[in-house]
Amino acid sequence: MPELPEVETIVRDLRPHLLGRQIRQVVHINPQILRHPGAAQFGEAVPGRTVDGVLRRGKFIHVMLGRPERLVVHLGMSGTLILQPSEDLARPHTHLRLLLDSGLELRYRDPRRFGRVTFGPEEQLIAVGSLPVLGAEPLARAFPPCSVEAALERSGRSVKAVLLDQRVIAGCGNIYADEACFLARVRPTRRASQLTKVERDRLLRALPIVMRDAIRRRGTSFSDYRDGFGAKGEAFESLFVYGRSGYACVRCGSTLRRARVAGRTTVYCMRCQS
DNA sequence: CCCCTATCCTGAGGGC
DNA sequence: TGCCCTCAGGATAGGG
Numbered sequence: 149m150p151e152l153p154e155v156e157t158i159v160r161d162l163r164p165h166l167l168g169r170q171i172r173q174v175v176h177i178n179p180q181i182l183r184h185p186g187a188a189q190f191g192e193a194v195p196g197r198t199v200d201g202v203l204r205r206g207k208f209i210h211v212m213l214g215r216p217e218r219l220v221v222h223l224g225m226s227g228t229l230i231l232q233p234s235e236d237l238a239r240p241h242t243h244l245r246l247l248l249d250s251g252l253e254l255r256y257r258d259p260r261r262f263g264r265v266t267f268g269p270e271e272q273l274i275a276v277g278s279l280p281v282l283g284a285e286p287l288a289r290a291f292p293p294c295s296v297e298a299a300l301e302r303s304g305r306s307v308k309a310v311l312l313d314q315r316v317i318a319g320c321g322n323i324y325a326d327e328a329c330f331l332a333r334v335r336p337t338r339r340a341s342q343l344t345k346v347e348r349d350r351l352l353r354a355l356p357i358v359m360r361d362a363i364r365r366r367g368t369s370f371s372d373y374r375d376g377f378g379a380k381g382e383a384f385e386s387l388f389v390y391g392r393s394g395y396a397c398v399r400c401g402s403t404l405r406r407a408r409v410a411g412r413t414t415v416y417c418m419r420c421q422s
Numbered sequence: 423c424c425c426c427t428a429t430c431c432t433g434a435g436g437g438c
Numbered sequence: 439t440g441c442c443c444t445c446a447g448g449a450t451a452g453g454g
Contacts, residue, residue, distance in 0.1 A: 149447065225447055260431045262448060305424070321448070411426070
């Protein structure tokens with residue numbers, strides 16, 4: 149599933165091809181994936197707009213379309229946002245097709261339809277609940293801010309649950325939560341408030357490390373994820389624990405265990421992660 | 423506040 | 439070969 153590193157890879161791929169480009173036509177839009185309030189205006193407001201920014205916030209992709217409106221995409225589980233020549237046949241489950249003046253089409257495809265697209269000024273989207281208020285950015289220079297440390301100190305939830313909470317940390321999903329816990333040698337089932345300061349620091353230092361490493365490898369593709377051009381990422385082979393239940397721990401060799409934590413499949417090493 | 427579960431949804435993979 | 443079943447999970451809503 150696309151998490152921060154995958155979404156960041158897509159944004160970096162798309163940005164140079166979208167900046168300064170004009171959207172000529174909304175070729176196709178599936179209303180089911182378009183969240184209000186942007187749904188009604190979308191088809192009329194978007195053609196003729198020029199892209200003047202492409203950015204990531206958590207797992208959301210913001211395509212700025214002249215102030216104040218923007219197109220915001222969340223890829224959910226199986227979403228892809230890909231640039232293709234307009235003459236290429238669109239694959240099934242393509243829910244949005246935007247024709248650019250470069251002759252390329254920006255295509256949003258999502259077989260499982262867990263993803264969403266919305267359109268409007270950011271404040272308005274937040275006000276109506278189409279965009280959630282997100283927590284700290286793991287790639288920011290100032291990470292981790294006091295707010296994240298405080299959230300961990302305060303919370304009686306599991307470490308895993310706090311890492312997955314987008315209101316605390318934006319962009320962390322199941323893969324990188326497990327990877328960060330492994331690197332920090334913290335068991336994901338631990339109560340967040342019971343971590344020592346040393347463990348907490350190690351965990352919060354580990355998160356940007358595993359994420360930057362995954363970005364370097366252009367993201368983790370184990371099923372649906374593709375970059376901005378439709379290619380797979382290479383990070384899956386380098387993961388410590390995710391998807392490796394039953395295999396040997398890369399650090400100590402003991403068999404990695406699988407458990408259900410905070411409603412998610414969680415893989416960790418019994419020996420390394422105390 | 424916190425947890426769990428159901429919901430949305432399709433494709434992959436195992437069993438037979 | 440092919441069918442059926444299960445499972446995967448990000449976000450959210452609702453119940454305990």
